[in-house]
Amino acid sequence: MRFEQANELMLDGHAHDTVEQLATGQVRVHIVDHLQGITPEMYEWWFGHMERNTYMLWHPRDHEEFRWVSGWEPGRYVGATHMTRQTFGGVGSAMRAEITFVPRALWFDWRMFEPNGVGVVICAIVHMHDELGRAKPEEAARFVHLGIRREYGTELRSSFWLSANPDMDIERATTGRTRHVHEECAFLCDFLPDLYGDRGRCATPAHDAGVAGVSSPGRQ
Numbered sequence: 001m002r003f004e005q006a007n008e009l010m011l012d013g014h015a016h017d018t019v020e021q022l023a024t025g026q027v028r029v030h031i032v033d034h035l036q037g038i039t040p041e042m043y044e045w046w047f048g049h050m051e052r053n054t055y056m057l058w059h060p061r062d063h064e065e066f067r068w069v070s071g072w073e074p075g076r077y078v079g080a081t082h083m084t085r086q087t088f089g090g091v092g093s094a095m096r097a098e099i100t101f102v103p104r105a106l107w108f109d110w111r112m113f114e115p116n117g118v119g120v121v122i123c124a125i126v127h128m129h130d131e132l133g134r135a136k137p138e139e140a141a142r143f144v145h146l147g148i149r150r151e152y153g154t155e156l157r158s159s160f161w162l163s164a165n166p167d168m169d170i171e172r173a174t175t176g177r178t179r180h181v182h183e184e185c186a187f188l189c190d191f192l193p194d195l196y197g198d199r200g201r202c203a204t205p206a207h208d209a210g211v212a213g214v215s216s217p218g219r220q
Contacts, residue, residue: 001028003161007109009146010116014157019174027162027170031178033185035154040119040147042196043154046188047101047122048075049199050082057191059184061090069098077101083129088176096129097140107144119154120147139163156185 001008002022008014020028035043055066064085071080081100087093104110104121113121122145127135141162148155158181162173169176 001030001159003107003142006107006144006159007112009144009157009159010108010112010118010148015155017178019178021164022161025164027164027168027173029160029162029174029177031158031160031181033156033158033182034150034152035147035156035185036152036189037193038153038189040149040154042192043145043147043156044120044122045196046192048077050077054195055084058187059086059180060187062086062088062180062183064094078103086180088172088180092172096133098127098129098135100125100127117149118146119149121145 001020002024003026014030015032017032018028018030020030022028050066052066056063064087065083066085067083069081069083072082078101081098083096083098085094085096087095101122101124104123107123108121112118124143125139126141126143127137128140130136141160143158143160146157146159148157160177162168
């Protein structure tokens with residue numbers, strides 16, 4: 001699936017982990033998780049209220065550093081950028097990057113959300129850091145976390161379109177990334193329901209959460 005076909009993620013047939021080598025020179029890694037007890041609204045709230053201490057809970061072994069760089073205020077993450085430093089599997093050199101969240105209406109047909117049970121869509125662009133800690137101008141990746149509303153919580157479909165280059169460690173970028181995301185989701189299911197119960201219900205909405213919030217491009 002090319003990035004331009006991302007709307008297909010809302011349809012049946014994307015419920016399993018896959019890795020694709022695309023003709024565009026990209027590698028697409030697709031990862032599916034079942035978030036028991038986490039609603040789409042809770043998942044979106046998480047991104048809008050993420051701070052360093054809670055980010056470290058998301059993966060205590062792989063996550064090493066986090067801070068918002070620009071554009072963030074509590075409850076509002078779209079248009080904001082954060083810095084991250086992390087490993088996959090707790091080994092090897094840490095990957096340093098900046099992640100910028102963009103409006104989902106730029107990439108998706110919002111009219112398809114409600115008919116397909118889509119409750120949350122997180123869209124972001126990744127820029128790696130150079131040796132001086134500055135974001136490189138070229139895109140390293142684009143990714144989407146798309147949540148389908150289920151009785152048990154959320155079926156999360158995450159797709160990463162990675163810019164392949166001769167230096168890419170394919171095993172780390174695919175198998176390592178898949179394992180990392182599954183582990184993040186397991187940790188999240190352990191602590192997010194209680195965190196949201198304590199803080200979320202009286203907090204500013206993370207963005208325009210839920211299907212009602214994603215049904216109009218004017219709300220992006």
